[in-house]
Amino acid sequence: MSIVRPGASEADRFTVGSHTFNSRLLVGTGKYRDFEQTRLAIEASGAEIVTVAIRRTNIGQNADEPNLLDYLPPDKYTILPNTAGCHTAKDAVRTCRLARELLDGWNLVKLEVLSEHKTLYPDVVETLNAAEVLVRDGFEVMVYTSDDPIVARQLEAIGCKAVMPLGAPIGSGLGLQNPYNIAMILEELTVPVLVDAGVGTASEAAVAMELGCDGVLMNTAIALAEDPIMMARAMRLAVESGRLAYLAGRMPRRAHASASSPMDNLVGRRPG
């Protein structure tokens, strides 16, 4: 007889607001060679939620150019419009409203209000302001923020459905620089916490999940890998692996060794 543990089966699903998913890996769609590579990498990642950017159409240029959403149909993927690039609450709110219209009323959005180009750090004041307006306007907000536990708590109090602190600057691939902050945020919040930004390779995604994060959102680590499709699969496995390790509960750390084989009935002499 096998024992089914919660989390070791399909029962371990991931819920954000009113939506439930199987995959805890969320992926971006930027920086790929072309839409076909984007499609293949996302398929290999197993992600169900994919972020997109909202931008002006090109006026007077080729109107027949392929559209990202032809490759990632919204009936197959949950499209998560992202306000990346916005520097004010006002622009972020406008972008979300345009996205909701674009996606036929879909109200799950990723809020990201950045301060400046060098660090791409979030402007938390503008982020808090935008979050308030969006929540009031009926959006389900997944919010990119700094690793400050106080700000994370404020974003939850406003009504954000998921809080997504950075692990390291966007696109840096430095891995989790702040595991203690992420752990503090996990302790404080009841809504899902996802690491968004900073993961560079598979082990770093596993670290985030082992800390107890509900998910990981990444783009560059997959898109800029030498083989993005293989890295997408690696990330899928890492997120699953880290999640299972978290649920399984790791052994305690010890300062000294503890033999795996019994010390009794040894052949020959024991060491002194």
Next chain:
Amino acid sequence: MKTVDISVNGEACSMPADASVADLLAELKLAGRRIAVELNENIVPKSSYAQTRLATGDQLEIVHAIGGG
């Protein structure tokens, strides 16, 4: 012919005086595409494209989804 002078995605543009948002989208070959339209910072629902008339000074934003993180 009378025209209205508008701005579309930050670029100046002229349309016939009685033109609607639907006419503008047809002119730009964007009809039927996955886009969203904002007129003077208010969303224009898809269902209202044909009834929404353009007026001189209108500022329109037409957006679509592209790759991003």
